[in-house]
Amino acid sequence: MTDNLGKIVVLASGRGTNLQALIDASKENYFNGYISLVISDNPRAYALERARLAGIPTVVLDYASFPSKKEYEKKLLAVLQEENPDLICLAGYMRILGKEIIKSFPHKIMNIHPSLLPAFPGLEAQKQAVEYGVKVSGCTVHFVDEGMDTGPIILQECCPVEDYDTPESLAERILQHEHRIYKEAVKLFLEGRLEVKGRKVLRKR
Numbered sequence: 001m002t003d004n005l006g007k008i009v010v011l012a013s014g015r016g017t018n019l020q021a022l023i024d025a026s027k028e029n030y031f032n033g034y035i036s037l038v039i040s041d042n043p044r045a046y047a048l049e050r051a052r053l054a055g056i057p058t059v060v061l062d063y064a065s066f067p068s069k070k071e072y073e074k075k076l077l078a079v080l081q082e083e084n085p086d087l088i089c090l091a092g093y094m095r096i097l098g099k100e101i102i103k104s105f106p107h108k109i110m111n112i113h114p115s116l117l118p119a120f121p122g123l124e125a126q127k128q129a130v131e132y133g134v135k136v137s138g139c140t141v142h143f144v145d146e147g148m149d150t151g152p153i154i155l156q157e158c159c160p161v162e163d164y165d166t167p168e169s170l171a172e173r174i175l176q177h178e179h180r181i182y183k184e185a186v187k188l189f190l191e192g193r194l195e196v197k198g199r200k201v202l203r204k205r
């Protein structure tokens, strides 16, 4: 039954509101795919609970229980290869993926970041934006490469930064946009409408 549906694996470390947006989108048939597995490096991630509530299988690879990053990545790669998804979505996944994994799934791994990249990569992007004093920020969905938030950009959406915003109030505003563009990027991908040419992601009509 799921044969012609795109198979998606989501990696999440935390509360998982982006995961939830993808779960909801898949239930509504917003895109032609389903989430086959949710993987977390954090056994306490609420994302795992969201997956369970939606009946999606989960795998916990508790980072703290591995002797080294290398061993953790080896296991993660094995799980991903076994699952063989069409698309891997990072949704609040708080680790940098190793080269081996990225090479094994070229242009098949997406991430969502809460700023208009290349501004404010890395941690606490919303705090960086507030402290810098920008008047506009937003979010970016991009393919993952070996850098930190540097891969080819798929979609971006902007929103205002208000004078009295805190990192938290800005994060909340940006999140509404994240939930919209992540599912849209997944839809475009599963429709085969994204073409990567160097740094650019072109949208086929």
Ligand code: GRF
Pocket (backbone or CB within 6 Å): 012, 014, 015, 016, 017, 018, 019, 091, 092, 093, 112, 113, 114, 175, 178
């Ligand atoms: C989001 O702001 C996402 O852009 C960033 O981490 C946060 C995760 O939030 N990468 P959630 O776990 O999806 O609620």
